[in-house]
Amino acid sequence: MPDVVIVGGGISGTAAAYEIARAGHSVTLFEARSLAAMASGWTLGGVRQSGRDPAELPLAKAAVERWGGLDEELDAATGYRRRGNLRLARTEAEIEVIRELVVEQRKLGLAIDYLPDNAAIRAIAPAIGSSILAASFCPGDGHADPVPVVRAFAAAAARHGATIRDGTGVRALQRTGDRVTGVETASGEIVSADQVIVATGIHAPELLTPLGLDLPLRVKLVCVLQSVPLPPLFEQVFGVANADCAGRQEVDGRLRVTTGIGDWPFEPASWTLDALAPRAADITALIARVTQVLPAAADAGIARLWGGLIDLTPDALPAIDAHTGLDGLIVAAGFSGHGFGIGPVTGEILADLALSKQPRFDLSPFRLDRFAREPAAGAALTLHG
Ligand SMILES: Cc1cc2nc3c(=O)[nH]c(=O)nc-3n(C[C@H](O)[C@H](O)[C@H](O)COP(=O)(O)OP(=O)(O)OC[C@H]3O[C@@H](n4cnc5c(N)ncnc54)[C@H](O)[C@@H]3O)c2cc1C
Known part of the structure:
Protein backbone atom coordinates (compact mmCIF):
# COMPACT_ATOMS: atom_id res chain seq x y z
CA MET A 1 0.00 0.00 0.00
CA ALA A 77 15.38 20.91 -19.89
CA THR A 78 12.36 22.83 -18.57
CA GLY A 79 12.83 25.76 -20.96
CA TYR A 80 12.78 28.11 -17.95
CA ARG A 81 13.90 31.65 -18.81
CA ARG A 82 13.92 34.49 -16.26
CA ARG A 83 13.64 37.49 -18.58
CA GLY A 84 10.85 39.49 -16.97
CA ASN A 85 7.17 40.26 -17.45
CA LEU A 86 5.93 43.37 -19.24
CA ARG A 87 2.35 44.40 -18.53
CA LEU A 88 1.39 46.93 -21.16
CA ALA A 89 -0.88 49.97 -21.28
CA ARG A 90 -2.55 50.69 -24.63
CA THR A 91 -4.79 53.57 -23.52
CA GLU A 92 -4.73 56.41 -21.00
CA ALA A 93 -7.10 54.43 -18.77
CA GLU A 94 -4.77 51.42 -18.86
CA ILE A 95 -1.86 53.63 -17.81
CA GLU A 96 -3.66 54.25 -14.53
CA VAL A 97 -4.22 50.51 -14.02
CA ILE A 98 -0.52 49.83 -14.55
CA ARG A 99 0.62 52.68 -12.30
CA GLU A 100 -1.61 51.38 -9.52
CA LEU A 101 -0.39 47.81 -10.02
CA VAL A 102 3.22 48.97 -9.63
CA VAL A 103 2.46 50.96 -6.46
CA GLU A 104 0.53 48.08 -4.89
CA GLN A 105 3.08 45.43 -5.77
CA ARG A 106 6.00 47.54 -4.53
CA LYS A 107 4.19 47.92 -1.20
CA LEU A 108 4.25 44.12 -1.01
CA GLY A 109 8.01 44.15 -1.51
CA LEU A 110 8.13 43.06 -5.13
CA ALA A 111 10.88 44.48 -7.38
CA ILE A 112 8.80 45.95 -10.21
CA ASP A 113 9.44 49.05 -12.34
CA TYR A 114 7.15 51.49 -14.06
CA LEU A 115 8.18 52.23 -17.66
CA PRO A 116 6.61 55.62 -18.43
CA ASP A 117 6.83 55.69 -22.22
CA ASN A 118 7.31 53.70 -25.39
CA ALA A 119 11.06 54.39 -25.55
CA ALA A 120 11.58 52.91 -22.07
CA ILE A 121 9.66 49.79 -23.08
CA ARG A 122 11.52 49.38 -26.36
CA ALA A 123 14.84 49.75 -24.58
CA ILE A 124 13.94 46.43 -22.93
CA ALA A 125 11.91 44.83 -25.75
CA PRO A 126 12.56 46.50 -29.13
CA ALA A 127 9.83 44.48 -30.89
CA ILE A 128 7.02 46.08 -28.88
CA GLY A 129 4.78 48.28 -31.06
CA SER A 130 5.03 52.05 -31.12
CA SER A 131 1.42 52.53 -29.94
CA ILE A 132 2.09 51.00 -26.52
CA LEU A 133 2.12 53.86 -24.00
CA ALA A 134 3.56 52.54 -20.74
CA ALA A 135 4.24 49.28 -18.89
CA SER A 136 5.18 47.60 -15.69
CA PHE A 137 8.31 45.47 -15.80
CA CYS A 138 9.04 42.75 -13.27
CA PRO A 139 12.52 41.45 -14.11
CA GLY A 140 12.24 38.41 -11.83
CA ASP A 141 9.34 36.92 -13.79
CA GLY A 142 9.81 34.41 -16.59
CA HIS A 143 8.39 31.45 -18.45
CA ALA A 144 8.93 27.75 -19.06
CA ASP A 145 7.84 24.95 -21.40
CA LEU A 217 -15.61 26.34 -9.51
CA ARG A 218 -16.68 28.33 -12.51
CA VAL A 219 -15.04 26.82 -15.56
CA LYS A 220 -13.79 29.44 -18.01
CA LEU A 221 -12.29 29.19 -21.49
CA VAL A 222 -9.06 30.79 -22.71
CA CYS A 223 -8.00 30.34 -26.34
CA VAL A 224 -4.40 29.82 -27.30
CA LEU A 225 -2.62 30.38 -30.61
CA GLN A 226 0.82 28.96 -31.36
CA SER A 227 2.71 30.22 -34.41
CA VAL A 228 5.30 28.51 -36.54
CA PRO A 229 8.88 29.17 -35.34
CA LEU A 230 9.93 32.80 -35.88
CA PRO A 231 13.28 34.52 -35.56
CA PRO A 232 13.94 35.86 -32.04
CA LEU A 233 11.50 38.74 -31.34
CA PHE A 234 11.34 39.19 -27.59
CA GLU A 235 12.28 37.30 -24.45
CA GLN A 236 9.79 38.49 -21.85
CA VAL A 237 6.22 37.43 -21.16
CA PHE A 238 3.83 40.21 -22.12
CA GLY A 239 0.38 40.86 -20.74
CA VAL A 240 -1.93 43.86 -20.97
CA ALA A 241 -3.67 45.93 -18.33
CA ASN A 242 -7.14 44.44 -18.88
CA ALA A 243 -5.77 40.89 -19.41
CA ASP A 244 -7.41 40.42 -22.81
CA CYS A 245 -4.21 38.96 -24.26
CA ALA A 246 -0.82 37.66 -23.15
CA GLY A 247 2.08 35.94 -24.84
CA ARG A 248 5.64 34.79 -24.98
CA GLN A 249 8.11 33.40 -27.50
CA GLU A 250 9.01 29.81 -26.78
CA VAL A 251 12.58 28.56 -26.83
CA ASP A 252 12.16 27.20 -30.38
CA GLY A 253 10.83 30.56 -31.65
CA ARG A 254 7.09 29.83 -31.65
CA LEU A 255 4.83 32.55 -30.34
CA ARG A 256 2.33 31.24 -27.79
CA VAL A 257 -0.40 33.82 -27.17
CA THR A 258 -3.67 33.67 -25.25
CA THR A 259 -7.00 35.48 -25.26
CA GLY A 260 -8.64 36.83 -22.12
CA ILE A 261 -10.84 34.65 -19.98
CA GLY A 262 -14.22 33.83 -21.57
CA ASP A 263 -17.36 31.85 -20.89
CA TRP A 264 -17.59 28.11 -21.50
CA PRO A 265 -21.14 26.79 -21.51
CA PHE A 266 -20.44 23.11 -20.85
CA GLU A 267 -20.19 20.78 -17.86
CA PRO A 268 -16.65 19.62 -16.95
CA ALA A 269 -17.94 16.09 -16.43
CA SER A 270 -18.92 15.73 -20.07
CA TRP A 271 -16.53 17.86 -22.07
CA THR A 272 -15.13 16.68 -25.36
CA LEU A 273 -12.32 18.10 -27.42
CA ASP A 274 -14.92 19.72 -29.74
CA ALA A 275 -16.15 21.82 -26.82
CA LEU A 276 -12.67 23.35 -26.58
CA ALA A 277 -12.39 24.55 -30.17
CA PRO A 278 -11.60 28.27 -30.18
CA ARG A 279 -14.21 30.49 -31.82
CA ALA A 280 -13.10 32.25 -35.00
CA ALA A 281 -14.12 35.65 -33.60
CA ASP A 282 -11.92 35.16 -30.53
CA ILE A 283 -8.93 34.23 -32.66
CA THR A 284 -9.44 37.17 -35.02
CA ALA A 285 -9.59 39.53 -32.03
CA LEU A 286 -6.52 37.91 -30.51
CA ILE A 287 -4.50 38.33 -33.70
CA ALA A 288 -5.44 42.02 -33.83
CA ARG A 289 -4.35 42.54 -30.21
CA VAL A 290 -1.09 40.65 -30.60
CA THR A 291 -0.30 42.55 -33.79
CA GLN A 292 -0.68 45.84 -31.93
CA VAL A 293 1.75 44.61 -29.27
CA LEU A 294 4.16 42.88 -31.68
CA PRO A 295 3.79 44.30 -35.20
CA ALA A 296 6.47 41.90 -36.52
CA ALA A 297 4.15 38.99 -35.72
CA ALA A 298 1.46 40.22 -38.13
CA ASP A 299 2.22 37.69 -40.85
CA ALA A 300 3.25 34.78 -38.62
CA GLY A 301 1.88 31.43 -39.77
CA ILE A 302 -0.41 29.66 -37.32
CA ALA A 303 0.76 26.18 -36.33
CA ARG A 304 -1.87 25.27 -33.70
CA LEU A 305 -4.98 26.60 -31.97
CA TRP A 306 -6.51 25.21 -28.81
CA GLY A 307 -8.83 26.06 -25.97
CA GLY A 308 -7.84 25.72 -22.32
CA LEU A 309 -10.10 25.61 -19.29
CA ILE A 310 -9.61 27.58 -16.09
CA ASP A 311 -10.77 26.35 -12.64
CA LEU A 312 -11.89 29.73 -11.29
CA THR A 313 -12.84 29.95 -7.60
C1 LIG B 1 -4.78 28.90 -21.50
C2 LIG B 1 -4.20 28.91 -20.13
C3 LIG B 1 -3.14 29.76 -19.83
C4 LIG B 1 -2.57 29.75 -18.56
N1 LIG B 1 -1.47 30.52 -18.33
C5 LIG B 1 -0.83 30.41 -17.13
C6 LIG B 1 0.40 31.09 -16.92
O1 LIG B 1 0.93 31.76 -17.81
N2 LIG B 1 0.99 30.98 -15.70
C7 LIG B 1 0.44 30.25 -14.68
O2 LIG B 1 1.01 30.21 -13.60
N3 LIG B 1 -0.71 29.55 -14.87
C8 LIG B 1 -1.34 29.62 -16.07
N4 LIG B 1 -2.49 28.92 -16.29
C9 LIG B 1 -3.02 28.10 -15.21
C10 LIG B 1 -2.20 26.84 -15.01
O3 LIG B 1 -1.93 26.22 -16.24
C11 LIG B 1 -2.95 25.89 -14.08
O4 LIG B 1 -3.36 26.61 -12.92
C12 LIG B 1 -2.10 24.71 -13.67
O5 LIG B 1 -1.54 24.09 -14.79
C13 LIG B 1 -2.95 23.74 -12.87
O6 LIG B 1 -2.24 22.54 -12.70
P1 LIG B 1 -2.91 21.34 -11.96
O7 LIG B 1 -1.90 20.26 -11.92
O8 LIG B 1 -3.46 21.81 -10.66
O9 LIG B 1 -4.17 20.93 -12.84
P2 LIG B 1 -4.22 20.24 -14.32
O10 LIG B 1 -3.02 20.59 -15.12
O11 LIG B 1 -5.54 20.56 -14.89
O12 LIG B 1 -4.11 18.73 -13.97
C14 LIG B 1 -5.19 17.97 -13.50
C15 LIG B 1 -5.01 16.57 -14.07
O13 LIG B 1 -5.92 15.71 -13.42
C16 LIG B 1 -6.37 14.75 -14.36
N5 LIG B 1 -7.62 14.21 -13.84
C17 LIG B 1 -8.81 14.85 -13.73
N6 LIG B 1 -9.72 14.04 -13.15
C18 LIG B 1 -9.09 12.87 -12.89
C19 LIG B 1 -9.49 11.66 -12.29
N7 LIG B 1 -10.74 11.49 -11.82
N8 LIG B 1 -8.59 10.64 -12.18
C20 LIG B 1 -7.31 10.82 -12.62
N9 LIG B 1 -6.89 11.95 -13.19
C21 LIG B 1 -7.75 12.97 -13.32
C22 LIG B 1 -6.52 15.54 -15.64
O14 LIG B 1 -6.50 14.71 -16.78
C23 LIG B 1 -5.33 16.48 -15.56
O15 LIG B 1 -4.21 16.00 -16.24
C24 LIG B 1 -3.10 28.90 -17.56
C25 LIG B 1 -4.16 28.05 -17.84
C26 LIG B 1 -4.71 28.04 -19.11
C27 LIG B 1 -5.83 27.09 -19.41
Missing part, protein backbone atom coordinates in the same frame (compact mmCIF):
# COMPACT_ATOMS: atom_id res chain seq x y z
CA PRO A 2 1.50 3.39 -0.99
CA ASP A 3 1.82 6.00 1.75
CA VAL A 4 0.31 8.57 -0.58
CA VAL A 5 -1.96 8.41 -3.63
CA ILE A 6 -2.11 11.46 -5.89
CA VAL A 7 -4.98 11.93 -8.32
CA GLY A 8 -4.05 14.19 -11.26
CA GLY A 9 -0.94 14.37 -13.43
CA GLY A 10 -0.63 18.10 -14.00
CA ILE A 11 2.12 20.22 -12.50
CA SER A 12 0.55 20.17 -9.01
CA GLY A 13 0.30 16.39 -8.85
CA THR A 14 3.62 15.54 -10.48
CA ALA A 15 5.56 18.11 -8.42
CA ALA A 16 4.00 16.64 -5.27
CA ALA A 17 4.89 13.11 -6.40
CA TYR A 18 8.50 14.20 -6.87
CA GLU A 19 8.75 15.79 -3.43
CA ILE A 20 7.13 12.84 -1.66
CA ALA A 21 9.21 10.24 -3.48
CA ARG A 22 12.49 12.04 -2.89
CA ALA A 23 11.60 12.25 0.81
CA GLY A 24 11.67 8.46 0.76
CA HIS A 25 7.94 7.73 0.84
CA SER A 26 5.98 5.48 -1.46
CA VAL A 27 3.62 7.34 -3.76
CA THR A 28 1.37 6.37 -6.66
CA LEU A 29 0.01 8.98 -9.07
CA PHE A 30 -3.10 8.32 -11.15
CA GLU A 31 -3.69 10.36 -14.30
CA ALA A 32 -6.87 9.69 -16.26
CA ARG A 33 -5.49 10.81 -19.63
CA SER A 34 -1.79 11.55 -20.13
CA LEU A 35 0.57 13.76 -18.14
CA ALA A 36 -0.15 17.49 -18.67
CA ALA A 37 -3.31 16.62 -20.64
CA MET A 38 -5.27 19.55 -19.24
CA ALA A 39 -4.39 22.99 -17.79
CA SER A 40 -0.70 22.15 -17.34
CA GLY A 41 -0.45 21.44 -21.08
CA TRP A 42 -2.87 24.12 -22.30
CA THR A 43 -1.14 26.87 -20.28
CA LEU A 44 0.81 29.88 -21.51
CA GLY A 45 3.61 28.84 -19.18
CA GLY A 46 4.23 32.17 -17.49
CA VAL A 47 6.13 32.11 -14.20
CA ARG A 48 5.16 35.37 -12.60
CA GLN A 49 5.12 37.10 -9.25
CA SER A 50 3.74 40.39 -10.61
CA GLY A 51 -0.01 40.84 -10.37
CA ARG A 52 -0.33 38.12 -7.71
CA ASP A 53 -2.76 38.35 -4.85
CA PRO A 54 -0.83 39.18 -1.62
CA ALA A 55 -1.77 35.74 -0.30
CA GLU A 56 -0.05 34.03 -3.23
CA LEU A 57 2.97 36.29 -3.55
CA PRO A 58 5.13 34.43 -0.97
CA LEU A 59 4.54 31.20 -2.91
CA ALA A 60 5.32 32.89 -6.21
CA LYS A 61 8.56 34.39 -4.87
CA ALA A 62 9.65 31.05 -3.45
CA ALA A 63 8.75 29.37 -6.73
CA VAL A 64 11.05 31.70 -8.69
CA GLU A 65 13.88 30.58 -6.43
CA ARG A 66 13.05 26.96 -7.22
CA TRP A 67 12.64 27.45 -10.98
CA GLY A 68 16.23 28.70 -11.34
CA GLY A 69 17.61 25.34 -10.26
CA LEU A 70 15.04 22.97 -11.71
CA ASP A 71 16.91 21.93 -14.87
CA GLU A 72 19.78 20.67 -12.75
CA GLU A 73 17.58 19.29 -9.99
CA LEU A 74 15.30 17.35 -12.34
CA ASP A 75 18.07 16.61 -14.86
CA ALA A 76 15.88 17.83 -17.71
CA PRO A 146 4.91 23.33 -19.62
CA VAL A 147 4.73 19.79 -21.00
CA PRO A 148 8.48 19.11 -20.59
CA VAL A 149 8.25 20.50 -17.04
CA VAL A 150 5.45 18.12 -16.04
CA ARG A 151 7.20 15.18 -17.68
CA ALA A 152 10.43 16.14 -15.92
CA PHE A 153 8.74 16.15 -12.50
CA ALA A 154 7.11 12.79 -13.22
CA ALA A 155 10.35 11.23 -14.48
CA ALA A 156 12.29 12.50 -11.47
CA ALA A 157 9.56 11.18 -9.17
CA ALA A 158 9.79 7.79 -10.88
CA ARG A 159 13.58 7.76 -10.46
CA HIS A 160 12.96 8.19 -6.73
CA GLY A 161 10.56 5.25 -6.76
CA ALA A 162 7.16 6.82 -7.46
CA THR A 163 4.66 4.84 -9.53
CA ILE A 164 3.08 6.92 -12.31
CA ARG A 165 -0.08 5.34 -13.68
CA ASP A 166 -1.19 7.53 -16.59
CA GLY A 167 -4.22 6.42 -18.54
CA THR A 168 -5.84 5.35 -15.24
CA GLY A 169 -8.67 7.51 -13.98
CA VAL A 170 -9.98 7.58 -10.43
CA ARG A 171 -13.74 7.15 -10.18
CA ALA A 172 -14.21 7.84 -6.47
CA LEU A 173 -12.43 8.36 -3.19
CA GLN A 174 -12.75 5.60 -0.60
CA ARG A 175 -14.09 6.70 2.77
CA THR A 176 -14.40 4.98 6.14
CA GLY A 177 -16.08 7.18 8.73
CA ASP A 178 -14.22 10.49 8.88
CA ARG A 179 -11.23 9.21 6.98
CA VAL A 180 -10.35 8.91 3.31
CA THR A 181 -8.60 5.59 2.93
CA GLY A 182 -7.81 5.34 -0.76
CA VAL A 183 -9.26 5.51 -4.24
CA GLU A 184 -11.31 3.41 -6.64
CA THR A 185 -10.05 3.51 -10.19
CA ALA A 186 -12.27 3.68 -13.27
CA SER A 187 -11.84 -0.10 -13.69
CA GLY A 188 -12.95 -0.77 -10.11
CA GLU A 189 -9.52 -1.40 -8.58
CA ILE A 190 -9.29 -0.27 -4.95
CA VAL A 191 -5.97 1.27 -3.92
CA SER A 192 -5.59 2.08 -0.22
CA ALA A 193 -3.35 4.87 1.07
CA ASP A 194 -2.66 6.84 4.24
CA GLN A 195 -3.10 10.12 2.37
CA VAL A 196 -4.90 11.00 -0.86
CA ILE A 197 -4.13 14.23 -2.71
CA VAL A 198 -6.80 15.46 -5.13
CA ALA A 199 -5.09 17.60 -7.79
CA THR A 200 -7.56 17.17 -10.63
CA GLY A 201 -8.08 20.79 -11.76
CA ILE A 202 -11.58 21.43 -13.10
CA HIS A 203 -12.57 17.85 -12.23
CA ALA A 204 -11.92 18.19 -8.49
CA PRO A 205 -15.60 18.74 -7.55
CA GLU A 206 -16.52 15.39 -9.12
CA LEU A 207 -14.43 13.63 -6.46
CA LEU A 208 -15.18 16.03 -3.58
CA THR A 209 -18.93 16.59 -3.88
CA PRO A 210 -19.86 12.94 -3.13
CA LEU A 211 -17.99 13.40 0.18
CA GLY A 212 -20.05 16.49 1.01
CA LEU A 213 -17.21 18.92 0.27
CA ASP A 214 -17.90 22.09 -1.68
CA LEU A 215 -15.33 23.50 -4.11
CA PRO A 216 -17.34 26.02 -6.14
CA PRO A 314 -14.99 32.76 -6.19
CA ASP A 315 -11.92 34.67 -4.91
CA ALA A 316 -9.55 33.49 -7.66
CA LEU A 317 -7.32 31.75 -5.08
CA PRO A 318 -6.77 27.99 -4.95
CA ALA A 319 -7.78 25.51 -2.28
CA ILE A 320 -4.56 23.96 -0.91
CA ASP A 321 -5.71 22.31 2.26
CA ALA A 322 -5.53 19.29 4.51
CA HIS A 323 -8.24 20.60 6.89
CA THR A 324 -11.05 19.10 4.90
CA GLY A 325 -12.90 17.53 7.83
CA LEU A 326 -11.78 14.16 6.52
CA ASP A 327 -8.44 12.78 7.71
CA GLY A 328 -6.19 11.56 4.96
CA LEU A 329 -7.57 13.94 2.31
CA ILE A 330 -5.65 16.86 0.82
CA VAL A 331 -7.09 19.16 -1.84
CA ALA A 332 -5.10 21.17 -4.38
CA ALA A 333 -7.34 22.71 -7.02
CA GLY A 334 -8.95 25.94 -8.15
CA PHE A 335 -5.70 27.59 -9.24
CA SER A 336 -7.81 30.07 -11.19
CA GLY A 337 -5.51 30.51 -14.17
CA HIS A 338 -2.19 30.99 -12.36
CA GLY A 339 -1.15 27.64 -10.90
CA PHE A 340 1.68 26.83 -13.30
CA GLY A 341 4.24 29.34 -12.02
CA ILE A 342 3.78 28.30 -8.39
CA GLY A 343 3.62 24.57 -9.29
CA PRO A 344 7.03 23.61 -7.86
CA VAL A 345 6.09 25.19 -4.52
CA THR A 346 2.59 23.69 -4.60
CA GLY A 347 4.32 20.31 -4.84
CA GLU A 348 6.49 21.11 -1.84
CA ILE A 349 3.47 22.22 0.22
CA LEU A 350 1.45 19.14 -0.71
CA ALA A 351 4.34 16.89 0.29
CA ASP A 352 4.62 18.65 3.65
CA LEU A 353 0.89 18.27 4.26
CA ALA A 354 0.93 14.61 3.25
CA LEU A 355 3.98 13.86 5.40
CA SER A 356 2.67 15.81 8.44
CA LYS A 357 5.36 18.48 8.21
CA GLN A 358 4.59 22.14 8.87
CA PRO A 359 4.61 23.99 5.49
CA ARG A 360 6.73 27.16 5.43
CA PHE A 361 3.80 29.27 4.15
CA ASP A 362 0.61 30.65 5.63
CA LEU A 363 -2.03 28.44 4.05
CA SER A 364 -5.03 30.03 5.79
CA PRO A 365 -6.09 31.96 2.63
CA PHE A 366 -6.29 28.65 0.80
CA ARG A 367 -8.62 26.81 3.18
CA LEU A 368 -11.34 24.82 1.44
CA ASP A 369 -13.95 25.68 4.06
CA ARG A 370 -13.75 29.41 3.28
CA PHE A 371 -16.24 28.81 0.48
CA ALA A 372 -18.78 27.41 2.92
CA ARG A 373 -18.12 30.25 5.41
CA GLU A 374 -18.22 33.19 3.01
CA PRO A 375 -20.74 34.01 0.29
CA ALA A 376 -19.28 33.44 -3.18
CA ALA A 377 -17.85 36.81 -4.18
CA GLY A 378 -17.47 35.92 -7.86
CA ALA A 379 -14.08 37.32 -8.84
CA ALA A 380 -14.77 39.14 -12.10
CA LEU A 381 -11.43 38.60 -13.74
CA THR A 382 -8.06 37.23 -12.90
CA LEU A 383 -4.80 37.89 -14.65
CA HIS A 384 -4.12 34.48 -16.04
CA GLY A 385 -0.63 33.91 -17.32
